[in-house]
Amino acid sequence: MAFRIALLPGDGIGPEVVREARRALERVSQIFKRDFSLSEHLIGGAALSAGHAALPASTLEAAKASDAVLLGAVGDPAFDHLPPASRPESALLALRKALGVFANLRPAKAWAGLEDSGPLKKSVLAGTDMIVVRELLGGLYYGEPREWDRTSDRAINTLRYSRPEIERVARVAFELARERRKTVVSVDKANVLETSQLWRAVVNDVAKQYAGVQLTHEYVDACAMKLACAPASFDVLLTENLFGDILSDEAGAICGSLGMLPSASLGEGAGLFEPVHGSAPTIAGKNIANPCGAILSAAMMLRLGLKLDAEATALEQAVEKTLASGLRTADLGGSTSTSAFADAVLTMLART
Ligand code: IPM
Ligand code: MG
Numbered sequence: 001m002a003f004r005i006a007l008l009p010g011d012g013i014g015p016e017v018v019r020e021a022r023r024a025l026e027r028v029s030q031i032f033k034r035d036f037s038l039s040e041h042l043i044g045g046a047a048l049s050a051g052h053a054a055l056p057a058s059t060l061e062a063a064k065a066s067d068a069v070l071l072g073a074v075g076d077p078a079f080d081h082l083p084p085a086s087r088p089e090s091a092l093l094a095l096r097k098a099l100g101v102f103a104n105l106r107p108a109k110a111w112a113g114l115e116d117s118g119p120l121k122k123s124v125l126a127g128t129d130m131i132v133v134r135e136l137l138g139g140l141y142y143g144e145p146r147e148w149d150r151t152s153d154r155a156i157n158t159l160r161y162s163r164p165e166i167e168r169v170a171r172v173a174f175e176l177a178r179e180r181r182k183t184v185v186s187v188d189k190a191n192v193l194e195t196s197q198l199w200r201a202v203v204n205d206v207a208k209q210y211a212g213v214q215l216t217h218e219y220v221d222a223c224a225m226k227l228a229c230a231p232a233s234f235d236v237l238l239t240e241n242l243f244g245d246i247l248s249d250e251a252g253a254i255c256g257s258l259g260m261l262p263s264a265s266l267g268e269g270a271g272l273f274e275p276v277h278g279s280a281p282t283i284a285g286k287n288i289a290n291p292c293g294a295i296l297s298a299a300m301m302l303r304l305g306l307k308l309d310a311e312a313t314a315l316e317q318a319v320e321k322t323l324a325s326g327l328r329t330a331d332l333g334g335s336t337s338t339s340a341f342a343d344a345v346l347t348m349l350a351r352t
Helices: 014-032 045-049 057-064 088-099 163-179 194-207 220-229 241-254 292-305 309-324 338-350
Strands: 003-010 036-040 068-073 101-109 129-135 147-149 154-156 183-188 214-219 236-239 264-267 271-273
Touching (some): 003 045, 003 057, 014 068, 014 292, 057 088, 088 264, 088 271, 101 163, 129 163, 129 241, 183 241, 214 220, 264 292, 271 292, 292 338, 309 338
Parallel strands (some): 003 036, 068 271
Antiparallel strands (some): 101 264, 264 271
16 A cells, blocks of 8 residues: 655745655665655745745645645745735645644754754753644634734734643653653743633643653743753653744754754644754755754654554654764754754664
């Protein structure tokens, strides 16, 4: 049986890193004798430039009809002047909604050999192995009303959450914690926001069903500080959409480079897998971007989306071995190109 995988390269460095992830998937399919049916579709600025909507109907159909979706990045400064609803980013938000992917998993860890690549001291970073579970379909990103009224120069966004929305993502966090170090830190701003007070109450209720998991709550400002000072103290970090957007970038940076971070967005149907880094327009087209985020997202897709555990592990180990061999892209202080790094990953894969 063929696994149908929709590839959405998107903007900026998206096409470069998805190209390498595609090669890695093709190599996995040869080695493990798996049938992957890979198709590519336009999204974001790339779709707008080609005269389509940011999320063309054909792309949406292909994504829905596939077993998993791998996305590069969306975002292009050429469209900065457009209102949010027409910008490249709107395509990603609409796609998340259409796929029903409410839980965004962003693992961040201290990679062996990269301890000195990021801004944190090795001693602070040592042992860090955490995962951000970000609510992905609610909060300020989707709340109505939303508007910038240009005549009055007033703007509004709406922060709204309901019990079921919080419950379902909290359950994902607790389930993960059970398989890990059994602690959840739930992040909110309950000293100021009603939505956060609801968040806290619901998370406390869900926690009652997970007796073996220890739950603590942190305010988002204190959490941002603690992430930088004591990242190793985190196991599962559960939070709402906007806080999760911000804190997951921070978690990535402290672990060496944002370029290393993969993500999985899970829900009812096909999962959506994408590197956490954005389109990085300033380095696009130069073959210098770090392909690890995309390749590791492909590994998450194999494990969580297609249930191909051995294949996922092999791909992750190939990335680890490539790093251990000393190759580094520019974001990690090296000079290995995107494609040369991926070539090495492919070579390592062949040896599994
Ligand atoms: C992310 C990105 C997106 C988000 C943008 C591109 C819409 O920053 O996946 O973290 O804010 O969710
Ligand atoms: Mg982000």
